[in-house]
Amino acid sequence: MQKNHASHAVKLAASDRALRAFTLIFAGLMVLVTVYPLYFVVIASFSDPNSVVLGKVIFCPDDINFKSYMRVFNHQQIWVSYKNTLVYTVVYTALNVFATMTAAFVFSRKKLVGSRVCMLLVLFTMYFSGGMIPGYFNIKSLGLLNSMWALILPGMISTYNMIIARTYISTSIPEALNEAATIDGCQPITYFLRIVLPLSGPIIGVLTLYAAVGMWNSYFSALLYIQSSEKLPLQMILREILVQSEISPNDLLSASDVSEIVSKAALKEQLKYALVVVASVPMLVLYPFLQKFFVKGVMIGSVKG
Amino acid sequence: MNARQSAVSRKRWMRFKGYMSENWQLYILLVLVMSYYFVFCYRPMYGLRMAFMDYNPILGFERSKYVGFKQFERLFTGPYFWPVLRNTLLLSLLNLALGMPFPIIFALLLNTLTNERAKKTIQTITYAPHFISTVVVVGMLKLFLSPTVGIVNNVIAALGGTPVNFLTDAGKFRWVYVWSDVWQNTGWNAVIYIAALAGIDPELHEAATVDGASRLRRIWHIDIPGILPTVIILLIMSTGSIINVGFEKVNLMQNDLNAATSEVISTYAYKVGLQKAEYSYASAVDFFNSFVTLVLLVTVNFISKRVTETSLW
Structure with missing residues (x-):
């Protein structure tokens, strides 16, 4: 009896140990598979292009140099689009957060006559939309084609985020505050600006980051609505250089490089690696600090509101 | 009175x-x-x-003629509709079949780790690809998978194989699309399951441990039932959008050589609508898309409500 029990315990420990080993291997592989491509891009961008092309650069950089970065930094159009993306992201984020919070506040007032019907109208837009072509004509008839507002206004309120924010307001800000404020003669807009917004720090963090990352990384609206090249956001330029190679990366080279013995094709590739680094660094440097907000958003979102 | x-x-x-x-x-x-x-x-x-019109932008909405279901007839009887619909469904089903299990397995395994710091670090690292834009991810695919200068084919060649044209082969498009999606989103999509797992009452685990349940049994009897509602909600939402394969990534990965498998509803609508200016026809495609999404969502939600008592609304 005693012995039996002991062997049972040993067997248990064995299955737990196996699971633990499997977990560590799986997690290790996940980390490796995630990190290696990013690591490779970085070392390839610093290495001698010929070594990269010949497959000599696998684990460590070869013949470290910063030439590809110099080319990227000297490229006019990349910086114009970088600046555009910064402006679009800042303006969009500010407007989106304010509008989304306003909508969340209004719809958190459950007693407001008519707000339920409006909420249904809002929810319907999550499941049915006009689609690409009618959306295009809508923007066109509003006279917004080729303007920064065509990228910003259609996404002013994100319905899904608005529902997350509404859940936050109705669960984290006590209704008693509203009653007290109303008795003191505080009107709803004052209540929203003075009390709800200051108490919504975490959810504003979530909305800000969702909006900023979304705007920074998207190219679809710009593809549809923006024609002039000086207004294009960064992702459109990246698309042209990295994916379509419409702008030949040779444009990034000055005459002196051509005289170098390095093969042009190899240099082209190296420029792309450097460009990937330059374009991704802002988000990759920021997200570890901001991830707690994102995670929080996912968690509030998973609570059914 | x-x-x-x-x-x-x-x-x-x-x-x-x-x-x-x-x-x-x-x-x-x-x-x-x-x-x-x-x-x-x-x-x-x-x-x-x-x-439902023969829309002419010069005439505008007021003076363009209504033609009933003519555009839909053209769409359903045309040579492109069925292949495009098939591509769309296959791509999103494959993406769902591979994209759902990985984050769940990852979350369940990560949850068994007792070292909080290790857990946090692994999570933070695996989020990273989520913050890279689609354009950059496809750009990286192009760099890595290039048949002449990409690292993947360099390795294949070094091992004695022949280079593979991953990006211009219609048979490989779906796999490249889906696996790169798994790479980009597994860590991030696990967040919601990790949150759900954190919400499970620890007393359940303690009681089971006292009764001699192994970790594996506790995963099976406690953790999986605990996250099942979350899994179902996410499944309903993804089923609803099964016909809505994102335009951005497909458009970037598409070329003439892989169009046989990579042409999906949204890219097709973009091509006929904005590039060939067949506005009404493309709107019929849009309409079909939105309508099917709505019907699927309502149906799946209804079934789920009946069977599992979990539903969106």
């Missing part, structure tokens, strides 16, 4: 005035919010009527 009536209506009026003096500002905000939805969501929906 008349006096009484007017007294009643005056009382009502006073009540209305009292209500309004408290709430008029909220109505202003409500009107502002709803005007956004009307201009940027309902106006395009109303614009979908062009799917």
Whole structure:
């Protein structure tokens, strides 16, 4: 009896140990598979292009140099689009957060006559939309084609985020505050600006980051609505250089490089690696600090509101 | 009689005035919010009527002719519709079949780790690809998978194999699309399951441990039932959008050589609509897309409500 029990315990420990080993291997592989491509891009961008092309650069950089970065930094159009993306992201984020919070506040007032019907109208837009072509004509008839507002206004309120924010307001800000404020003669807009917004720090963090990352990384609206090249956001330029190679990366080279013995094709590739680094660094440097907000958003979102 | 009536209506009026003096500002905000939805969501929906027209941008909505279901007939009997629909469904089903299990397995395994710091670090690292833009991810695919200078084919060649044309082979498009999606989103999509696992009452685990349940049994009997509602909700949402394969990534990965498998509804609508200017025909594609999404979502939600008592609304 005693012995039996002991062997049972040993067997248990064995299955737990196996699971633990499997977990560590799986997690290790996940980390490796995630990190290696990013690591490779970085070392390839610093290495001698010929070594990269010949497959000599696998684990460590070869013949470290910063030439590809110099080319990227000297490229006019990349910086114009970088600046555009910064402006679009800042303006969009500010407007989106304010509008989304306003909508969340209004719809958190459950007693407001008519707000339920409006909420249904809002929810319907999550499941049915006009689609690409009618959306295009809508923007066109509003006279917004080729303007920064065509990228910003259609996404002013994100319905899904608005529902997350509404859940936050109705669960984290006590209704008693509203009653007290109303008795003191505080009107709803004052209540929203003075009390709800200051108490919504975490959810504003979530909305800000969702909006900023979304705007920074998207190219679809710009593809549809923006024609002039000086207004294009960064992702459109990246698309042209990295994916379509419409702008030949040779444009990034000055005459002196051509005289170098390095093969042009190899240099082209190296420029792309450097460009990937330059374009991704802002988000990759920021997200570890901001991830707690994102995670929080996912968690509030998973609570059914 | 008349006096009484007017007294009643005056009382009502006073009540209305009292209500309004408290709430008029909220109505202003409500009107502002709803005007956004009307201009940027309902106006395009109303614009979908062009799917039933022979829309000519010069004539505009007022003078273009209504043609009934002509555009839909053209769509359903045309040579492109069925292959495009098939590509769309296969791509999203494959993406769902591979994209759902990985984050769940990852979350369940990560949850068994007791070292909080290790857990946090692994999570933070695996989020990273989520913050890279689609354009950059496809750009990286192009660099890595290039048949002449990419690292993947360099390795294949070094191992004695022949280079593979991953990006121009119609048979490989779906796999490249789906596996790169798994790479980009597994860590991030696990967040919601990790949150759900954190919400499971620890007493359940303690009681099971006292009863001699191994970790594996506890995963099976406690963790998996605990996250099942979350899994179902996410499954409903993804089923609803099964026909809505994102335009951005497919458009970037598409080329003439892989179009046989990579042409999906959204890219097709973009091509006929904005590149060939067949606006009404493309709107019919859009309409079909939105309609199927809605029907699928309502159906799956209904079934789920009946079978599992978990539903979106």
